[in-house]
Amino acid sequence: MKFIKYIGSIFTGLRSLAGGMIVTWKELLTPKVTMEYPENRKTLVISDRWRSELIMPHDENNEHACTACGICMMNCPNGTIKVTSLSIDTEDGKKKKILDKHLWNYGSCTFCNLCVITCPSDAIIFNNDFEGAVFDKSKFLHQLNHEGSKLREKKKESPVPASDATAKKEN
Amino acid sequence: MLIYSQPLELTKLLAAIDNFLQGNLSPGWAILVKGILVGILLLATYALIALALIYIERKVAAFFQARLGPNRLGKYGVIQSLADMIKILIKEVIHINKADKLLFYAAPFFVIVASVLAFGALPFGINLHAIDFNIGVFYLLAVSSLGIIGILLAGWSSNNKYSMIGAMRSGAQFISYELSAGFSLMTIVVLSGSMQFSEIIEGQRYCWNLFNGHLPAMIAFVIYLISGHAETNRGPFDLPEAESELTAGYHTEYSGLQFGFFYLSEYLNMFIIAAVATTVFLGGWMPIQIKGLEAFNQAMWYIPSWAWFFGKAGLLMFLSLWVRWSFPRLRIDLLLNLEWKYLLPINLVNLLVMVLVVLSGFTLTDLFPVLFGK
Numbered sequence: 001m002k003f004i005k006y007i008g009s010i011f012t013g014l015r016s017l018a019g020g021m022i023v024t025w026k027e028l029l030t031p032k033v034t035m036e037y038p039e040n041r042k043t044l045v046i047s048d049r050w051r052s053e054l055i056m057p058h059d060e061n062n063e064h065a066c067t068a069c070g071i072c073m074m075n076c077p078n079g080t081i082k083v084t085s086l087s088i089d090t091e092d093g094k095k096k097k098i099l100d101k102h103l104w105n106y107g108s109c110t111f112c113n114l115c116v117i118t119c120p121s122d123a124i125i126f127n128n129d130f131e132g133a134v135f136d137k138s139k140f141l142h143q144l145n146h147e148g149s150k151l152r153e154k155k156k157e158s159p160v161p162a163s164d165a166t167a168k169k170e171n
Numbered sequence: 172m173l174i175y176s177q178p179l180e181l182t183k184l185l186a187a188i189d190n191f192l193q194g195n196l197s198p199g200w201a202i203l204v205k206g207i208l209v210g211i212l213l214l215a216t217y218a219l220i221a222l223a224l225i226y227i228e229r230k231v232a233a234f235f236q237a238r239l240g241p242n243r244l245g246k247y248g249v250i251q252s253l254a255d256m257i258k259i260l261i262k263e264v265i266h267i268n269k270a271d272k273l274l275f276y277a278a279p280f281f282v283i284v285a286s287v288l289a290f291g292a293l294p295f296g297i298n299l300h301a302i303d304f305n306i307g308v309f310y311l312l313a314v315s316s317l318g319i320i321g322i323l324l325a326g327w328s329s330n331n332k333y334s335m336i337g338a339m340r341s342g343a344q345f346i347s348y349e350l351s352a353g354f355s356l357m358t359i360v361v362l363s364g365s366m367q368f369s370e371i372i373e374g375q376r377y378c379w380n381l382f383n384g385h386l387p388a389m390i391a392f393v394i395y396l397i398s399g400h401a402e403t404n405r406g407p408f409d410l411p412e413a414e415s416e417l418t419a420g421y422h423t424e425y426s427g428l429q430f431g432f433f434y435l436s437e438y439l440n441m442f443i444i445a446a447v448a449t450t451v452f453l454g455g456w457m458p459i460q461i462k463g464l465e466a467f468n469q470a471m472w473y474i475p476s477w478a479w480f481f482g483k484a485g486l487l488m489f490l491s492l493w494v495r496w497s498f499p500r501l502r503i504d505l506l507l508n509l510e511w512k513y514l515l516p517i518n519l520v521n522l523l524v525m526v527l528v529v530l531s532g533f534t535l536t537d538l539f540p541v542l543f544g545k
Contacts, residue, residue: 010513017498024235024497034239 051111051126054081054104056144063152064145066123068099072115080109099145106132107140179475182298209301213291217439218256224438225252228492235496259434262427267329270424274328279425279432281321286436286443288314293446294368296456296477307368308356311447312349315402318436319345322404322411322421325433329424337420340503341411344401347510348408351398354518355391358525359451362388362534372455377462378543381452383535387525392452394514394521399444400491401506403437407498408506445487449480453487456480462542 037044058064068085082103090096102124116124124144134140188208192201226241226249233240241248267275289311294300304310319342326338362384363371371380381388401408412420422433449455456476460468501509528534536543 010517020497021493024493027237028231028234028493030237032234032237032239036239036242 046128046130048128050128050130051113052130053106053127053132054109054115054124054142054144055127056102056124058146058149059152061152062146062149064099064123064149065121065152066099066102066145067121067151068097068102069120071118071120072124075114075118077112077114078108078110080105081115098151102144104142104144105140106142107137177297177472177475179473179478180297181475181477185298213301214287216295217287217290218435220442221435221438222252222256224442224488225255225434227488228438231489231492232496235493256431259431260428264427264429265424267424269330271328271330274324275424276429278321278325278328279429281324282318282436283321283432285314285316285318285321286439288317289443290439292368293443294372294450294455295480296475299456299477300369303367303369305365305367308360308366308371308447308451311443312353312356315440315443316345316349318440319349325425326421329421331424333417333419334421334423337411337413337417337423341404341421343503344404344408344411344506347507348398348401348514351394351510351514351518352402354515354522355395355398356447356451358387358391358518358522359384361522361525361529364529368450368455371451372457375454375457376460378535379452379454383543384525384528385535387521387528388452390517390521391525392448394518395448395452396444396487396490398510398514399448400494401510403440403444403491405437405441405491406495407500410500410503410506413500441488441491442484445484445491446480448487449483453483454479455483 035044056064056066066083068083070083070085073081073083082101084100084103085097086100087095087097111126113126116126189205192204195201196204229251230240230248241251244251244254291301292304292307292311292314294303322341322345323338326334326336326341329335359371359380360366362380363374365371365374374380375383381392384391404411410416410420412422414420417423422430425433456479458468458471458474458476458479460471532538
């Protein structure tokens with residue numbers, strides 16, 4: 001009896017080994033899903049939710065939506081954003097604060113998205129451009145507002161409703 | 172022996188070199204120069220095969236693990252192992268303070284010399300055989316078991332518990348499985364009636380030993396593959412260097428070229444095992460020949476004998492890689508269990524069966540001399 005069990009155990013063992021090898025053989029032949037990154041730049045798909053570089057969208061008139069209120073700067077957990085403003089006199093004699101420089105440091109940003117969420121005028125967003133490597137640390141300091149850009153004038157007739165604005169904040 | 176046209180064979184080139192040397196030098200010097208040339212050629216082949224094997228291993232391993240493997244350096248990463256070689260050559264050899272200096276430095280040489288000695292005796296093709304001993308199989312077994320001395324020395328002299336445990340495990344494993352490998356080769360020596368590689372190959376002209384000895388030969392083949400695989404210290408028998416338990420086992424303390432020697436000899440031992448299995452079981456460099464079909468035989472001879480040899484050995488090496496990347500590491504008691512309770516008894520019975528088969532004329536060449544006879 002013991003001898004039969006011994007012989008049987010050899011065949012059970014061989015069968016299970018063959019089973020294992022069949023599994024790995026199938027694995028050998030499965031098409032590989034590895035993305036070869038620098039070669040596949042053209043077909044690369046990055047999720048829209050991916051946050052890589054903070055930008056301030058400008059329209060065709062070189063106008064942005066930033067009012068230089070500084071909320072993004074205040075909300076930034078590690079002081080990555082620095083907003084400097086100028087105060088100018090408008091035609092009707094009022095003093096007005098306009099954006100001078102919106103500085104953002106790529107190197108210290110944690111991409112937490114708080115600045116984008118809290119911005120009351122949706123002036124800044126994170127884009128998908130992830131290839132941000134540079135050879136010099138000073139190049140990490142981005143100025144987000146373009147040269148000579150100015151605030152987009154809002155039409156007085158249709159101000160953004162308050163409820164709408166809060167809804168946007170929660171997004 | 173029938174004469175076939177063999178356009179890609181190296182025999183003519185070798186004969187030309189031989190004539191040139193004999194014609195220009197006195198006999199003693201000619202032999203010396205020939206010896207040096209053969210030595211250089213063998214060492215170069217050794218290094219090239221190792222490089223190729225390392226690349227193939229990494230690529231095959233990657234494909235078994237649903238990856239692509241090295242693909243940055245050259246097309247499909249083909250010069251990756253060359254770059255690795257350059258890296259390992261320029262690395263520092265680190266001196267261990269409390270190591271046994273002499274043994275520590277001698278150990279890698281034992282390992283690599285054993286594998287070069289075995290490598291030198293392999294028949295790579297027609298006339299591509301450095302030395303054709305009449306006890307070739309015996310010689311090969313003897314020198315390939317020298318390597319274990321190097322491994323034990325490495326473990327002992329490193330003054331490191333991991334190295335020591337690794338070396339001890341390796342010793343237990345190697346000595347156990349050497350028995351099985353020896354007995355399975357003995358089975359084939361019984362079948363072919365010779366220990367000389369050239370005669371073993373010539374005897375397999377129309378029927379490989381694997382089929383000639385049918386059941387016992389196939390059992391011996393499987394046992395030889397298992398024990399040969401275990402001798403090379405590769406997974407699932409890689410407990411001498413089980414990296415999750417022993418960092419790297421016996422070569423933990425080695426760096427630079429000294430580590431390179433261990434690495435090289437591991438891959439070359441894999442090749443040697445495959446080459447011996449090819450020679451002894453699968454007809455060596457002999458192309459596939461069918462008695463009576465002269466046109467077919469002629470066509471087969473157009474493929475040079477060394478290509479047959481490397482092709483067959485390559486298949487066996489692929490099998491070895493396949494096994495390596497399929498199974499988990501064995502525990503030490505299970506490993507010895509497999510050898511002493513299964514492989515060795517089966518092997519002894521198998522040897523007896525083979526003797527009976529040969530004596531009572533049940534080999535295929537005896538049963539069907541028209542189809543397979545010499």
